Amino acid sequence: MKDRVEVLLPVALDRSFTYSLPEGSEIEPGDIVEVPLGRRAMAGVAWGPGDPEVPAAKLKPVSGVFDLPRLAPELLKFVDWVSRYTLSPAGMVLRIAMRGARHVGDEPAKRAVRTTGEEPRRMTEARRRVLDAAADGMARSKADLAREAGVSSGVVDGLIGEGALTVVELPPEPIGSGLVPNYAAPKLNEDQALTAQALAASVREKAAETHLLEGVTGAGKTEVYLEAAAEALRMGRQVLILLPEIALTRAVLDRVAKRFGEPPGEWHSTVAPRRRARTWAGTASGETQIVVGARSALFLPFRDLGLIIVDEEHDTAFKQDDTPIYHARDMAVVRGRLSNAPVVLVSATPSIESRVNAETGRYKHHLLPERYGGRTLPEIGLIDLRMNPPQRGRWIAPPLEKAVRETLERGEQALLFLNRRGFAPLTLCRSCGHRFACPNCTAWLVEHRFRNQLVCHHCGHHEPVPPACPKCGADSEKLAAVGPGVERIRDEAAALFPDARLAVLSSDITVGAERMRAELTAIAEHAVDLVVGTQLVTKGHNFPDLTLVGVVDGDLGLGTADPRAAERTFQLLEQVTGRAGRGDRPGRGFVQTHDPGHPVMQALKAHDSESFYAAEINARSDAALPPFGRMASLLVTAPARAEAESYARSLARVFPGTPDIRLLGPAEAPIAVIRGRHRIRLIVKAPRATDLSGFIRGWLASALPLRGALTLHIDVDPVSFL
């Protein structure tokens, strides 16, 4: 006889609560219930049997059960797993899973009309037409019915009044349903077909295994994984396609719709709450067959998840850097295992982690070595900036200028890539040497000439570009913009190629999904000749007439202390040059660099990712860096530096060091202050097989409590060290 239940609440508390159940209650784990917490009533999830130790008299009763689908046991397990692994309160993880539930059922039912079979007392020609149109018994909106019959809506109203038609309420149509597995299956080439068959077999067997689908840019990986999705649909199971960024989502949504005849559900932060609620409910009921979403879609309450695809798996946008700090690619592998669903990681430039897992056989490796349809990879040229420097105050070197000119003259499109927003990363007073810095962060202000502002890229602080130096009063002519951003390259390109139609693609200029879509379409339709862009342009886009990609600063990102600097630079440049030559004409890529001998540059030039991966994997292995060793980062922040420092030191003092597990730091983070908070970092390095989360939990159990304004962010498997 159940008299109590454990309830997890979506709040930042590291514990669940036990409540009493009314006699005969049918509440099961996964039910969404209402319980009192303090003086409030809150929605939470029945999690387990409840703590038998708590005296019955102390228990408060569950106050209600919501009319919402029960969350599947595997989702509860997943929430617990993510919470344990990331050391985040389970309630914070649950919060992501419940985000869609709030507005379920809020949407008003649609009204429609249907025949009753009765004849109206007076029949007219117009009424006849309406009843004929409605004779199939289907419910239609009044407006649709009137349009179909070619009459005014007054005629329909008249028939309702006479009882020949009746008004019914239709629940909102489910999202992402009605997809047809064989709607528009493409003819795959041999490589594609073999891979697609292997993936489909894995789906059929409900194999809890992970695949790495690696194929050069333009190989047709999307077509292949959609075949695996088709197999899951045939089995009546659901599919989740994860994408790193919203800007990308559009192209994949369109391709899913084309392939299966209906659009999939869409899940990310800019989808309206009611629509999200319908998608949430649709995944729970099983009606939503495919969801294309950002990382939080991993926590949707799928009824029967049969396949997870992580497209652009190498992308660091899969890492969420707020609590709970988790990597959606890695957690996807866990969710797949819990759901008996294969997971397919997809990339032209896989992460070293996934590459190593493929080599050791933990993941199944599938290779598509060639572009689809006999297209060739772009030819890559390195421009040695030491031999061919651009003119003073310019950034485009003569060989790149020449290549762009040739391309435009042939009526083709070119792209200039620089992964830096704004006009210039630093503004300097030539009279007194003053540099404009953010008042809240350890960072220079970036000039955004387009908006006429100086902007901090860390906290968003912005101020108008001043008319004079605030320190010495020298007038604005003395204020020098140092270094380039995309806006500056745009100006240079406009001066060099005055007849070219230019577009800038950068997240701060191309704001909003609509605008982004319009720009991308304009480029794809060749309404633009020359594109200047940041990493926004690198991903998943097909621009058929684009035949030249010029990388303005290939070295940007290489000179950092980040252990993944080389990997990231390789991925970024391979992806961006991979935009060239995807149509009928072959493409070229040019990379401007001061270090053409660098392994990254050599690998790009030779299209030799094999030796790049081999060398990089060796280097990681030698240094015991991930995935050969494990890391976690603990970041302590506080408004006062001394406070953060002393807490960080107190953590170090109780660190249970072992010969294997080492602590680095505490040390000031490279960006020492963000939003007025001082940042001190500790890094734990451990051998590969360590249960690092468990180790840290044990360590922190003896730490002092966090007091006042101190915060501690724990990042297991960190990707950013700033």
Ligand SMILES: Nc1ncnc2c1ncn2[C@@H]1O[C@H](COP(=O)(O)OP(=O)(O)OP(=O)(O)O)[C@@H](O)[C@H]1O
């Ligand atoms: N079997 C096929 N039949 C017809 N067209 C195909 C087929 N396979 C691929 N294509 C086309 O080739 C182009 C490249 O394919 P796709 O976008 O799937 O490549 P990708 O490997 O995902 O590329 P990237 O990693 O660069 O984004 C697309 O225009 C796609 O429609």
Ligand SMILES: [Zn+2]
């Ligand atoms: Zn700032």
